[in-house]
Amino acid sequence: MPPTIYDIADHADVSTATVSRVLNDESKVAPDTRDRVMKAAQSLGYQPHASAQNLARNRTDTIAVVVPLLANYFYMGVLRGIQNALAPKSYDLLVHxxxxxxxxxxxxxxxxxxxxxxxxLLLSAPLREDIANSLDESSQPVVLVDTRHPDYESIYVDNRRGGYKATCHLLEAGYQRIGHITSGTPEPDPAAERRRGYEEALEEVGHPRASSLIARGSQEPFAFAKDGGYTAMKRLLQRDPPPDAVFAASDMQAIGALQAASELGVRVPEEVALLGFDDINVSAHVGLSTLRQPLRDYGELAVDKLTARIQEPDRPVSSTVFNPELVVRDTCGTQTGET
Amino acid sequence: MPPTIYDIADHADVSTATVSRVLNDESKVAPDTRDRVMKAAQSLGYQPHASAQNLARNRTDTIAVVVPLLANYFYMGVLRGIQNALAPKSYDLLVHxxxxxxxxxxxxxxxxxxxxxxxxLLLSAPLREDIANSLDESSQPVVLVDTRHPDYESIYVDNRRGGYKATCHLLEAGYQRIGHITSGTPEPDPAAERRRGYEEALEEVGHPRASSLIARGSQEPFAFAKDGGYTAMKRLLQRDPPPDAVFAASDMQAIGALQAASELGVRVPEEVALLGFDDINVSAHVGLSTLRQPLRDYGELAVDKLTARIQEPDRPVSSTVFNPELVVRDTCGTQTGET
DNA sequence: TCCCTAACTGTAAGCGGTTACATTATGAGG
DNA sequence: CCTCATAATGTAACCGCTTACAGTTAGGGA
Known part of the structure; x- marks a missing residue:
């Protein structure tokens, strides 16, 4: 049996209360008592029992994150931010x-x-009623990332604006037939908003409602996945005439699209320009132009909000909206070459 | 205050023991008693308190994983496997x-x-003595991934063999001057072994000890990182004569090397072939040839070993060594084109 | 010398469950 | 009708730690 504070108390000839005080508080304990306890703990190789502490303190120093899929670049970025922010606060991370x-x-x-x-922390969880309810019941502090809900602390990006910005950029670069790859149905909110931004931009310059240039991916393996981008791009490129630029709703889909283009012998950006969304880590590796979401910042901010809320549960609820930022690399054909 | 089993006991007019039995056991409880308890629990919106259960059961149904860095493709693969294997067993994952x-x-x-x-679960943790000791003391089941230690359950790849295989492949393809990019010093064990495999293969065919064609990356931000590959490749390509093929100790480094080559206007694989190691997720996206480690399998196997050990702590310790598999894509110039 | 306060330390009641053991009720067998 | 195994339930200890509160001791001031 591993030693408990009772063992220490015996060895040091004090009560468990004193042991606990030595181990946790700075509060008043006579120096030599402290010494005896420390020595005893040391020699016994004492380790506190986390569950017991959690129960007694009614606090776990752990935060949980629900992430739709591990092994996804998007969430990896956010997780990284979360981890960064958590470490100095000495919280642990439970990943669901x-x-x-x-x-x-x-x-x-x-x-x-x-x-x-x-x-x-809830990442990209469409907050259905039932979920919201179980959250309410547990009355734990909650922060939403990449979703929004008026009743909860939320962090997200202005997807509509991103779609709009992306499309405007392509229009300004002189592209005429701008296609769009969105997710399969049902279209998640972020995808729908990005599409709306795209449509708005086109309408603004008097383009005919361009629905014929929208292609949908699939839901498998997930809404914004590479496969969907791949098949959607193949369909787009086989239109007659094909688009001369494509705005994909996510970088993963854009990467799939890149592959599709390459297989069809269509050069990017010479024959078709491509713009993604998210700026996941790989995008830099493949030179994909995109609209950047500050994923790391999401994670860090989420942790800040959450820990603040843990300390002060009644603080007012706030939303943080980020403005997606255009990152020009190789695939959109608008690199200026200026320094 | 959220309801406890005492509240349920009151409402259902039974003892807490019975409540606990209803909630956990299948053991003998009269049907209508069970009903009353269930109803009470339901109407109170009861949720068991995890810490209390953990303490009472002396079990957390959680496993911990220590990963050197989140947001790294290699570990992402392993984590994915871990998650897959964990879900059906209803364990939670604590990420450190x-x-x-x-x-x-x-x-x-x-x-x-x-x-x-x-x-x-310990990923890539060089098991120094002090660490091994604290592990011993805690006497928790441990599984090592991507490291080995005779006293612990280990899962790893035959790095030497991988380096050897890689180099042989390049030799057989007719390359003459084969360079190698390894990590900075101190060289982690896996890197050293890959390098040795490389050297062995060269010696076997009578190549002079080719140390002049080895370039080291740096330790920042981590041993196998892209940056190191980038700078190492730049140095290699500036040799006179430059190598006609390069085996990089990791895919990330290879991707850095790819970028270096592109910046220097050196075409891959026409002017210099490139082979990586790991087969991380991105490698497929950029067409990198590599030696594959079955990362997902690592994770799944690790969980299996660990859970088995949790159930039966005295089972014999075993090591599992995987044989890295050559994956030919675009960068090594040996694609056969055969179906 | 006596009282009071400050500085330590101990007692014991939780925290919210689980579970060994005791107790009670029930019905079958004699 | 009595005995006893069996099923159902209750009692209370325990998991290992924290902490409110009480108690002890020593020294300073009146």
């Missing part, structure tokens, strides 16, 4: 990734269970 | 990522703390 998209709710419930964590 | 490389030991200690998790 549903094995199946339908399991999200269960994971949320689990993450929010009493006594498991001190707060929950 | 040191904010600074020196903090590894602290994270290990934390991960292995009594009562925090039921077992620990």
């Amino acid at each position: 990734a549903p094995s199946h998209p339908d399991a999200v709710e269960e994971q949320v419930r689990r993450a929010a269970q009493r006594g498991r964590s001190d707060g929950v | 990522a040191p904010s600074h490389p020196d903090a590894v030991e602290e994270q290990v200690r934390r991960a292995a703390q009594r009562g925090r998790s039921d077992g620990v």
